[in-house]
Each structure stands twice: as C-alpha cells, then as structure tokens.
Amino acid sequence: MRQHVHAEWTKLRTLAGTGWLLLALVTLTVTVSVAAAAVVSCTSAGCGYDPARISLFGIQAGQAVVAILAVLAISGEFSTGMIRTTLAAMPGRISVLAAKAVILTGLTLAAGSVAVLASALAGRRILLDNGFAPELPALTSGPMLRAAFGSVLYLALITLFSLGIATAVRDSATAISVVLGLLYLFPAIILVVPDADVAKLLWQISPMNAGLAIQATTHLSNLPLSPWAGLGVLAAWATAALLGGGLLLRARDV
Template identity: 55%
Template structure:
C-alpha cells in the first residue's frame, strides 16, 4: 500500500494539469462565494438570509473542478493504456483503488480547507457592509460559532466526498468524458427534478436522496428545522453515494481486464 500510494502521489503531482485544477478548486470556490456575498443584502432584521451559506456558495462551483481531478486520476491512465502498467506493478487491484482514493483525499482536503477558509474570510469582511450586522440579528462570521464551524468542516468533507464519488464512477466506466457526465448529472439533475415535480412529498424525497442537495445541507446555519434533511444526515447521504461508487468501481476493477 505504501509503494502504491507513493506511485499515485508521483503520478498526480507530476501532471501539471492536476496542479492547475487544484488551484482552480480554490479560485472558483472563493471567487463565486465572494461574488454572492457582495451581491447579497439584508436590509432589515429578520431578512432570513444565511450569511454563512451565502459565502460558501462557491463550493457548488469548486466541486466541478474536484470531480474533474478525480476522474482524470483514473481516466488518463485508461486513455493512455498506463493502467496496464499500474496493475502489473501492483497486482492487487483494490490496493490500487485505495491508494488512488487516499492520495486524492490527501490533496482535496487541504485545497478544500483553504477554499472554505478563504470564502469565510471574504464573507467576514464583506457581509457586514451588506446588512448582515448585529443590528439585524447577525454576528460576525467566526469559527468559534458552532454552526459556522460545522458548515465549514462539512463543506471541506463535502468536497472530499465528491472527489471519492467521482473516482469510484471513473473506475467503473473507465472513460473520462462519460464519468464526468455521470457525476455532473448526479449532482445537478436531482435538484432540477425536485423543482419540476409538483408533489411536495416527492420533492422532499428527491432532496433527501440527491447527493448535492443532501450534502450541502451541512452548510445551513439558519432555519435548519425547515431543511428536508438534517445537516450531518445529509452529508451522510453523500458519503453513502461515495461508498457505493467506490464499491462498484472496486468490484468492476477486480472482475475486468485492464
């Protein structure tokens, strides 16, 4: 496992494209979050806004770059035929998958943490000028506040889980374009379906099982009692999606030729 992990780390860091994609995760997350924070307003007490969730909106954009990094970790090897060399060097295929997952997570977590902290820092300076003040019932953003800390930590875990979900699907389908298409469909089609469906019960069920909608519930710090699913329970749903994808990818990796 140690040798496999070192090999995967070497492959990931020596690909310049991966470096730019990881930087893209941070830039997209902070930039989109800053844009939303700057354009949001709370003009009176009880305006109903969630300042933490607003400045973490960029996570929705950053997850796309995370998914691309994860998919290319596998897709590039299948595309070039290098996967045969990898599996020859490390015959235990689950070890290869676990090594890829470990290295991907080790790269994603610090990038996600930097992105989330940067977004919160921007929000702390910008949002008071947009009406999110003590006079309107909002304290300055701080990680010493329990809900804010939960939203921040949960967002970091969310991005890591999206990466693992994408990795599992890429191993299963073995094609980068197809895998990215499936990941984006899973993340973004469910919320669209929930809006289209007229039945409120079905809307709620779709929101409860959708990986993005459920997972991002962890960002909510206002009105959590009105969410279709609790913050940590929602992140648990995304974790189940990631585990299922990795399990399916691992099973197919073991049963098919490279």
C-alpha cells in the same frame, strides 16, 4: 500499501493539470462565494438568508473541479493503457484504487481547506458591509465551524464519489457527465416536480442537496434532513460508487 501510495503520488504530482486544477478549485470557489455575498443585502428589519450558505456558496462551483480532478486521475490511465502497466507492477487492484483515493482525498482536503477559509473570511467581511451584522455568527461559533468543516468534507466525498464513478465507466467524458449530471440534475428536477412528497424524497437522496445541508446554520427545523444526516447521504453515494468501481476493477481484464 506505502508503495502504492508513493507510486500514485508520483504519478499524480507529475501530471501537468493537477496543480492547475487545485488552483482552479480555490480560485473558483472563492470567486463565486465573494460574488454571492456581494449581491445579497440585509435590512435592519432582518432577512431570511443563511450567511454561512452564502459565504460558502462557491462550493457548488468548486465541486465540479474536484470531480474533474478525480476522474482524470484514473480515467487517463485507462485511455492511454497505462493502467495495465500500473496493475502489472502492483497487482493488488483494490490497493491501487485505495492509494488513489488516499492521495486525492489528501489533496482535496488541503486545497478545500484553503478555499473554504478564504471564502468564509471574505464572505464575512462583505456580508458585514451589506447589513448582516445582527445575524452573522462568529467564524469560531459552533454552527459556522460545522458549516466550514463540513464543506471541506463535502469536497472530499465528491472526490471519492467521482473516483468510484470513473473507475466503473473508465471513460473521462462519460464519467464527468455522470458525476455532474447526478450533482446538478437533481436540484433542477426538484424545482419542476409538482408533488411535494416526491420533491422532498428527491431532495433527501440528492447528493448535492443533501450533502450541502451541512452548511445550514439557520432554520434547521425546515430542512428535510439534518446537516450531518445530509452529509451521510453523500457519504453513502461515495461508498457505493467506490465499492462498485472497485468490484468492476477486480472483475474486468482491464
């Protein structure tokens, strides 16, 4: 397994776009989070906003970069035929996929941690200036730590989810469309569904809505799922995608 991980690390770090995509993840996440915090204010009478969600709002944009990185990490090999060379040198197909998952998860956790920390610090400073002082939890408080740590885990699960989808469909454009469609289409559909029970069910199975429940620090009783249960839904999506992708990788003659 060590050889597989070393080989995948060598391939990924030598790709021209890897560094730029990781930089884009941090930059986009922080920029969108700062913009979200800047446009929200709170009066002395209080407000109904969740400061953690606002400070970490950029995760909703940064996840697209994570998805693209994970998709390109394997679909590029399918498009160029390099996957045949990879599997000839390392016949254990599941081990190859597992090595890619390990490397991509590690990179996402590292870059995601930087993005989340910078977003939380910048967002807190802006929200304090916008009147959130009475409602703003400390960065070291339990709910805020859970929101921040959970956001990093959320990005890692998006990586695994995207890798599984890309392994299954093999085409970059198709895989990116499927992943982004599943992430962003559910929330749009929920907004136009007239039946409250159906809308709640869609929320509960939505990878993005359920997964980002981990960021909630206020009004938890109003959520259709608890924060950790919501992240568990995304974990189920990621597991299913990886299992499906792995089985198809084994079954196909590439």
